[in-house]
Amino acid sequence: xxxxxxxxxxxxxxxxxxxxxxxxxxxxxxxxxxxxxxxxxxxxxxxxxxxxxxxxxxxxxxxxxxxxxxxxxxxxxxxxxxxxxxxxxxxxxxxxxxxxxxxxxxxxxxxxxxxxxxxxxxxxxxxxxxxxxxxxxxxxxxxxxxxxxxxxxxxxxxxxxxxxxxx
Numbered sequence: 001x002x003x004x005x006x007x008x009x010x011x012x013x014x015x016x017x018x019x020x021x022x023x024x025x026x027x028x029x030x031x032x033x034x035x036x037x038x039x040x041x042x043x044x045x046x047x048x049x050x051x052x053x054x055x056x057x058x059x060x061x062x063x064x065x066x067x068x069x070x071x072x073x074x075x076x077x078x079x080x081x082x083x084x085x086x087x088x089x090x091x092x093x094x095x096x097x098x099x100x101x102x103x104x105x106x107x108x109x110x111x112x113x114x115x116x117x118x119x120x121x122x123x124x125x126x127x128x129x130x131x132x133x134x135x136x137x138x139x140x141x142x143x144x145x146x147x148x149x150x151x152x153x154x155x156x157x158x159x160x161x162x163x164x165x166x167x
Contacts, residue, residue: 047074055086062092069101077105084113093138099123109133 041054065087084094093115103124117133151157
């Protein structure tokens with residue numbers, strides 16, 4: 001899942017070729033709807049993302065770089081810190097697909113420079129659920145449609161109605 005998206009009005013995302021088929025449906029229609037550009041980065045014969053190609057592709061219009069930390073096909077481990085440095089150099093955010101990494105490696109979002117980490121507990125015998133870890137500054141910068149009683153900061157601002165206190 002390594003991508004970069006770009007819109008005429010300045011948004012761009014980058015994604016790796018290994019994940020190209022997975023975004024053919026919903027994500028691509030969303031990209032089209034917001035008039036954004038999606039750029040794909042090649043994966044080498046060794047199964048690793050070509051970071052030199054990533055560096056050549058990222059521009060000041062890049063807003064998001066989404067990459068797979070560990071490939072579920074080849075087991076290749078991405079130099080996530082370098083990918084983060086490349087993204088941050090132009091002001092873009094780094095989203096890491098950590099589904100394969102989290103149960104196998106120590107993953108420290110801060111030391112990796114990761115802004116958003118996506119994973120799923122079922123990869124380590126947990127429930128079939130999605131987990132999205134978002135750095136607080138990124139979370140609080142996201143636009144949200146909410147009702148007045150919802151909080152203004154943190155994840156609860158995305159929740160409307162009564163929180164699930166029992167859960």
